Amino acid sequence: MIHENLLLIVTLLMAVSMLSMLSEKLKVPYPIFLVLAGLVISFIPGIPVVTLNPDIVFLIFLPPILYAAAWNTSWREFWAARRTISMMAFGLVFFTSTAVALVMQLLIPDFPLALGFLLGGIISPPDAVAATSVLQTVKVPKRVVTILEGESLINDASSLIVFRFALAAALTGEFTFSNAATNFFVVAGVGVFIGLLFGFALFYIHKYLPTTASIDTSLTVISPYLMYIVAEYFHTSGVMAVVSGGLFLSYRSHEMFSYNTRIQAYSVWDVFIFILNGFVFILIGLQLPAIFTALQLYSLAELVFYGLVISVLVVLIRLMWVFSGMYLSCFFNKRERKLSWRNEFLIAWSGMRGVVSLASALAIPLTLEGGAHFPHRDLLLFITFVVILFTLVFQGLSLSPIIRWLKISEEENEDKEQEVEIRLRLADAALNHLQTNYVAELETIDAYGRIKDRYQRMSEIANQKLLKEDTEKAVPHFLPKYRRMLLELVNVRRRELYKLRNEKSYSDELLRRKEHELDLEEARLNE
Structure with a gap:
């Protein structure tokens, strides 16, 4: 029950804030730092074993994280890079799943092909947050960021659909490619339709009904959950519903929100997404003891070997796919502007896995339909964790040095x-x-x-x-000094406002209002 774990939840939230400050000080991207911190914390004696419920991840964490990513993605730039994004989000996911399935069958002779596709669907999608949070600390071309963000928006849907079909095949022992392909487009297409339907409805609610900034902000928080739950209720893609609805509303946001709604909503969402992301990444690190204790059929050397082989495999597949795919895309579409090999390598190296992969692995049922133990479930969980750790830490920490070495700049x-x-x-x-x-x-x-x-x-x-x-x-000698002067005047007025507060002769509400005006002015000058 939630009241039994309330202290643990609050403690973890506090740890997220403290560890994020430390990651800023150490210049380490916070997703990487929080995963490592969670891993270290999990081995402290007396720390309770934390198990991550996949239903909670898919329902509580995934919709707002995807919605925020869609909201911050430019639809014009997304559409301009649609071929490359589709090639990465669909083609690479299917190719990775197939390669992982074949290699797992070579490594373990009795490993069913359906389980190989299941593992491939789990570990194929890069994380929507990890790459962009790492790239925020360095300057890279906008087109690279657009492709990575667009890929991470769509590949969650394609990988989860692959996961569903592979899981159904593993549970029933039946798999028909034509039915799977047809169902894939139906599931994705209806999910997009539901997302756009809610997007239109919410657009007219925001624009024409007498809402306030607080109501509008509340609706933006509720919207992704509503899209996701309704789409999943009809057994379609909740991810595609959230992404399509978020992209539509983001594109029309200038028509439906007032200035005070935008100021309030952006502030609320910045805090909300920071807490969700931080909480998820520290939970990833805390999962290892629960996963490791369940493994008894394999030696540590075998487990590490399997995990590293698959980790290296997904990295090599992505490198091969990006370079060959970019070339073919430009070959068949002469008007498409080709990226430099340095930027292509950066895209290929930014395939860090995260919470969706772990939640998918944890969603594997404990038993088959007949009641027998689900084969190799613990091994699938461990390999998934190793892939997340390998790609997130090794690739994540090496991104900044590689960018400097290749002299990639914005x-x-x-x-x-x-x-x-x-x-x-x-x-x-x-x-x-x-x-x-x-x-x-x-x-x-x-x-x-x-x-x-x-x-x-x-x-x-x-x-x-x-x-x-x-x-x-x-310009250069005039504007910086002029801006410094304006900032000095803001600070002078702020100090005077503090004096007025200490005099206790003026309304606190008026003082807070004037302080907010100074905050907005200082934020504008610091842009």
Whole structure:
């Protein structure tokens, strides 16, 4: 019961926050650090054995994590890279599952092919959080991040569908490829339909009903659970429902949310996803004792050998698939811009496994339909854990050195130019509006004139950047000092606000409101 484990849950949540601070200090991505920390904590004497319920992972953790990832993915960039993403999310999953099945049958002669596909479906999808959280600490091209994020959104669905069919084959002993292929497209397609249906409904609720920022934020938290549960109720893909609904709502978010809803929702979701991700990764590390104690039929050397062979196999398969697939994709589509081999290697090396793989492995039933013990279940769990640990720690920790060694950097020039163009367009639009609608006020009221001068300066500075005329003299020496001055004024006003609070003569509500205004201003200046 939850009340019996409440102290453990709260303690783990506190540990997530403390360990995340330590990971920031040590410059280690927090998913990797939390997995290792959970592994160390699990061997402390007296620590209770923590078992992860797969139903809880799929129901509580997976929908919001996928929804947040979909929300932060650009639909335009996602669609532009759709061929590459589809090749990774579907083709690579099926190829990995097949290769793992064949190799496991070679390693263990009595290992059924259906169980091999089951293991392949479990360990084929890279984690939606691990790669992007590692890449946040370094600068890489946006197209690389888009492909990795898009792949992680879709491959969870394809791998879970492979897992379902392989599990059904293992339980019943029957498998028909044509039926499986047909069911795959039905399950995925209906899942997408359900997600879009909820997306349309929620769009009109947010846009046309009299909601508040708190109601809108609450609905965004409830939405992924609703999409997932309904899709799973009809035996379709809950993952595809959440991803498709999240992408649709993200694309239309500017039409349905007010500024205060966006500010509140983004803050809530940042905290919510941080807690969920941290909790899941530390739970992964805590699973080893429960998995290891159940293994009695194999020696430690055999277990480590099987785990390392499969780990190396999935890494090599991904490397081979990415390089060959990218070449074929560009060969058949001449208009597609080819990535450099360095960026292709980065995509291939970022295949870190995580919580979906472990939850899938734990979802394997204990017995077959006739009541017999499920064959090799403990071995499947152990190999899954080794693959997660190997890819997450070895590949995750080596990503930053590899990026520096290959001299991969963010393509900043295009983004900077676009940012300046946007700034110029916004400033010119504001100037045109002022000069069209407030002609008399601009001539007679100083406040209007100062606003006009402000936007004129913004437009001139943006033009100087675009034309590169006296840029080094006019912009770099002026703007940083100007920004520092504005930040100093924010801090001066903040100190005065503290004095007003200590005087105890003013309303706390008004003081909090003014403090929030200063927070927003400081956040804008620090962007």
